[in-house]
Amino acid sequence: MNLVGISINHKTSPLELREALHLNHDEIVTFIPRLKESLFSEGVVISTCNRTEIFGFPKINEFNLSPIINELIQFKPVNGIQQEHFLKFFSCGAVRHIFSVASGIDSMIIGDSQILGQVKESFEISEDLDFAGTALRKIFDTAIKTGKRAIKETKIGEGAVTVSYAAVQVVEKIFSNLDKKSALVIGSGETGELAAVNLRDKNIGKLAVSNRTMERAEKLAEKVHGEIVPFQFLKEQLHNFDIIISATSSDNYIISFENIRSALKRRKNSPVVLMDIAVPRDIDPDVKKIENVFYHDMDSLKIIVDQNLQKRKDQVPLVQKIIIDEMIGFYGWLNTLDVVPTIKTMRSFFEEIRNDELEKIKNKVSKEDFLKIEDMTRRMMGRILHNPTVKLREFAETGANIKEVAAHTMILKELFNLGEVPLNGNEFNEDEHKEDRVNEKE
Amino acid sequence: MLQPIDSLNILLPILYCLVFAAYLYDFFNEKKFVNNSKRIILFVTLFLHLFYLISRTIEFDHPPITSKFEIFSIIAFSISFSYFILELLTDIRGTGAFIILFSLVFQIASSLFIEHNFVVPEVLRNRLLGLHVINALLGYSGITISAVYGLLFILLFKNLKANKFGLIFNRLPSLEILEKLSFYSAVIGFILLTAAIIIGIIWLPNAFPNFSYFDPKLIGTFFVWIVYGIGILRKLLGNFYGKKVIVFSLIGFVFAIMSLIVTNTLGKTFHSFY
Missing domain, CATH: 1.20.120 (Four Helix Bundle (Hemerythrin (Met), subunit A))
Structure with missing residues (x-):
């Protein structure tokens, strides 16, 4: 199989280059016709914030991948980008890489849950633009299946791997029902926004946002359907919240020991969780000395993130086993692409002989007898061809020994003088394949 | 058999x-x-x-x-x-x-x-005695379970305060759930203990001629009952939550154990069947 591919990703290049080369949906739609015209008969372009990859079947059997890279750079010129920033893949290596990407083990954050959807979306663009054939469809269907199996059968996607999500995980170890709790997120930057979204996703009962710039607070509050606590009244409102997450860029503490002590008094000592995910810190760390105050900062939350990342790394060998498993299945299917035309030609060959012979006796026997003979010969052919058909397909589907498959196919062709049959996977018709299986069962 | x-x-x-x-x-x-x-x-x-x-x-x-x-x-x-x-x-x-x-x-x-x-002894074949003892034992089981959940609560509480995110953090349910489990166990224990006390008060004076309301076992059990009763009432009234509930449950349990040890070893009681 002559699948080829290139990849620029977090392992090969710095963030600036990856960001600059990133192709959005419209750019991919514009870029694909160029690839179709000059390089590939079918292909897929995957582009996320951490990788841009192109895979496809070249129009000509050439293993120089530089033209693909050049085409990409010409389409989206980026200063400083070089051939060395790209990984190159061929055949089996290309399939394996696609499966690894889909299962999340090639992601910057191992087990990233978004990549599977992104791979699926990329393939759908190719399909919409008529740039994907049977073989490529099978590769990506299997890749998506691999990704789903990795999530279902391993713990590759489990545990918080961002500080914001780790904060929510700790909160869940203190409170059981977040839908009965109230939370305040201070700061509406990227980290604050992520924390607010995570809390909203966990069905927090009441969510409020506070920020120095009112406009930004309003924007975030609208996004997470939360309330706004004006920044100047922040300290007077602290007692109303069970969870306070602070992520501002302030240089000094915005919440002092005294603020929390008086808030706790007003709460009648009901427990409060403080998550300080700002650098430098927003909350005086001495507050952790107060009973019923659970205070966590970046350092403590990072411990959870690191533990979970290590746990995910430990799952990689299990995912790799799934990848190998799916590759065996895929190559088994691929081998049948060579075998199916041979089987079809063999059956046609015997069918022709049967028809010839039937034609010869058609006028020598009665109509009733002819129908009986026709039926008998059809069944006879079915029985004669059943075993070779099943055996040949079995050889192909196990995919264990391609040479053995080729040898059996060759012997069959020579024995019955079947001549050349098309072996190009691209000409394979899935519907005919299904029909064959149905016939065989019958 | x-x-x-x-x-x-x-x-x-x-x-x-x-x-x-x-x-x-x-x-x-x-x-x-x-x-x-x-x-x-x-x-x-x-x-x-x-x-x-x-x-x-x-x-x-x-x-x-x-x-x-x-x-x-x-x-x-x-x-x-x-x-x-x-x-x-x-x-x-x-x-x-x-x-x-x-x-x-x-x-x-x-x-x-x-x-x-x-x-x-013939008194031990009495069905009411069986009911009394089984209720008392189930009641003490309830408060024992409550104490175990209390200890687990304290363990997780300390781990969270000290930023320790190991096995205890990963495998135990949330503090709120541990508190609920401890409280519910205490309530079930308290109800069964109440039933045991009521059966005892009705039946004991008839079964034992030397029955006395000042029997150390009776007084000890009554104090345990009072401790748990106050704790449960305060929790239900909303004055108690979190660590306070747990500490109360643990104090109650220690009191129950001490009471059992003292009344069974030091005090003289009619309330001994073997």
């Missing part, structure tokens, strides 16, 4: 050991197969244990409350049974090892030293 009783006497500690091992293994390793099968092993153990207790009652013609070691077996059963009900109601399965351990210890002690008591 003696043959199956003797066989179960040997089998029960082994079964409790198996249940404890399954819960402990699941606490450390979290395997789906063990997670599902441990409850079944616990159910089978409880079923056989109940059969054992009923068999003893029928065979010896008295409830199994005539010696310390018969009582130990009932305690083992009632602790595990209470936990089983709690697990079914809450579907929180990660804490079993800490509770089943108590059943294992009591059942081992019982199986090692239990004797066949055919001849017992």
Whole structure:
């Protein structure tokens, strides 16, 4: 199989280059016709914030991948980008890489849950633009299946791997029902926004946002359907919240020991969780000395993130086993692409002989007898061809020994003088394949 | 009937050991197969244990409350049974090892030293006494479970305060759930203890001519009842939550244990059946 591919990703290049080369949906739609015209008969372009990859079947059997890279750079010129920033893949290596990407083990954050959807979306663009054939469809269907199996059968996607999500995980170890709790997120930057979204996703009962710039607070509050606590009244409102997450860029503490002590008094000592995910810190760390105050900062939350990342790394060998498993299945299917035309030609060959012979006796026997003979010969052919058909397909589907498959196919062709049959996977018709299986069962 | 009783006497500690091992293994390793099968092993153990207790009652013609070691077996059963009900109601399965351990210890002690008591004082054959003792034992099981969950709460509380995110953090349910489990166990224990006290007050004066309301065991049990009663009332009134509830439950448990030790060893009581 002559699948080829290139990849620029977090392992090969710095963030600036990856960001600059990133192709959005419209750019991919514009870029694909160029690839179709000059390089590939079918292909897929995957582009996320951490990788841009192109895979496809070249129009000509050439293993120089530089033209693909050049085409990409010409389409989206980026200063400083070089051939060395790209990984190159061929055949089996290309399939394996696609499966690894889909299962999340090639992601910057191992087990990233978004990549599977992104791979699926990329393939759908190719399909919409008529740039994907049977073989490529099978590769990506299997890749998506691999990704789903990795999530279902391993713990590759489990545990918080961002500080914001780790904060929510700790909160869940203190409170059981977040839908009965109230939370305040201070700061509406990227980290604050992520924390607010995570809390909203966990069905927090009441969510409020506070920020120095009112406009930004309003924007975030609208996004997470939360309330706004004006920044100047922040300290007077602290007692109303069970969870306070602070992520501002302030240089000094915005919440002092005294603020929390008086808030706790007003709460009648009901427990409060403080998550300080700002650098430098927003909350005086001495507050952790107060009973019923659970205070966590970046350092403590990072411990959870690191533990979970290590746990995910430990799952990689299990995912790799799934990848190998799916590759065996895929190559088994691929081998049948060579075998199916041979089987079809063999059956046609015997069918022709049967028809010839039937034609010869058609006028020598009665109509009733002819129908009986026709039926008998059809069944006879079915029985004669059943075993070779099943055996040949079995050889192909196990995919264990391609040479053995080729040898059996060759012997069959020579024995019955079947001549050349098309072996190009691209000409394979899935519907005919299904029909064959149905016939065989019958 | 003696043959199956003797066989179960040997089998029960082994079964409790198996249940404890399954819960402990699941606490450390979290395997789906063990997670599902441990409850079944616990159910089978409880079923056989109940059969054992009923068999003893029928065979010896008295409830199994005539010696310390018969009582130990009932305690083992009632602790595990209470936990089983709690697990079914809450579907929180990660804490079993800490509770089943108590059943294992009591059942081992019982199986090692239990004797066949055919001849017992007539008062011990009374059904009301059986009900009184079983209620009291189930009540004490409830407060024991409450104390275990209390200890788990304190453990997790300290881990969270000290930013320790190890096994305790990963495998125990949230503080709020541990608090609820501890509180509900205490409430169930309190209700059963109340029932035991009521039955006792009605029946004891008739059964024992030397009955006295100033009996140390009665006073000790009453104080335990008062401690738990105050704690539960304050929690229900909304004055208590979090660590305070747990500390109260632990104080109650320590008080109950001290009361049992003192009244059983130091004080003179009519309230001793063996």
